[in-house]
Amino acid sequence: MINKRLTYLLLSAFSIVYVFPVFWVVISSFKDKNELYQWPPTLFPSNFTFENFRVAFGTGNFGLYFWNSLFVTFISTLLLLLINSMAGFALAKYRFRGGTFLLILFISTLMIPIEVIMIPIFKVISKLGLYNSLWGIIIPPAATPTGVFLMRQFLLTVPNDLLEAARIDGAGEWKIYWRIILPIAKPILAVLAIFSFMWRWDDFLWPLIVLSDPAKYTVQLAISNFIGQYDVDWGSLLAMTVVTMIPVLVVFLAFQKYFVQGMVTSGMKG
Known part of the structure; x- marks a missing residue:
């Protein structure tokens, strides 16, 4: 039982490591430009915006x-x-x-x-x-x-x-x-x-x-x-x-x- 739980824990950890870059790209696309260059970086956007999508499609x-x-x-x-x-x-x-x-x-x-x-x-x-x-x-x-x-x-x-x-x-x-x-x-x-x-x-x-x-x-x-x-x-x-x-x-x-x-x-x- 312990080995099974450990296996699930390791698989979950690897899944998070694999998915996190994709998550970061998605969540960062809704940040404004100032927040994109902010340090330390924020995990979630403080000002949720679609401005990047509007500019991209308008370019x-x-x-x-x-x-x-x-x-x-x-x-x-x-x-x-x-x-x-x-x-x-x-x-x-x-x-x-x-x-x-x-x-x-x-x-x-x-x-x-x-x-x-x-x-x-x-x-x-x-x-x-x-x-x-x-x-x-x-x-x-x-x-x-x-x-x-x-x-x-x-x-x-x-x-x-x-x-x-x-x-x-x-x-x-x-x-x-x-x-x-x-x-x-x-x-x-x-x-x-x-x-x-x-x-x-x-x-x-x-x-x-x-x-x-x-x-x-x-x-x-x-x-x-x-x-x-x-x-x-x-x-x-x-x-x-x-x-x-x-x-x-x-x-x-x-x-x-x-x-x-x-x-x-x-x-x-x-």
């Missing part, structure tokens, strides 16, 4: 930036789910020469730092005429080795007899994929959707490289405009940071019932 066209981010994130996530589910289905349920080698090749790419392949990808994007285009952000990460691996691990748990029964009933491979595989794979698809949404929504470096037109900026690039050469508008920066947390939180809450199930059955057990 730039954040409606356009949010639309750009939502478009990129939504389309990227759809493409990732489609391509990774197809690849995972093929690697899990079809036997062909070189399949194991192909899987190892997929996984081995995880060891390559993204910075190493940015220049080749950028050259390809430029040749295709996708530079300074939102599609230049969407297409490169449309398939990920992590997603393919998780899909394969999950689909290995699907009985082959189920697919054979569908084939005997006259179902084609596309119908099996659409009517059987995708509904069964909802838990792992939810996991990938959360990861993809988070990765694409928070991505800063690749949009910074691909985009040069401010009208096509994503919200993360727009937030960087609050950081000047000699000054940082911390109030607006904190306010917009809080706003950008909301979509990711909403997506996670929407798919959380599938999250644990997908993690357990896809080979990511703790």
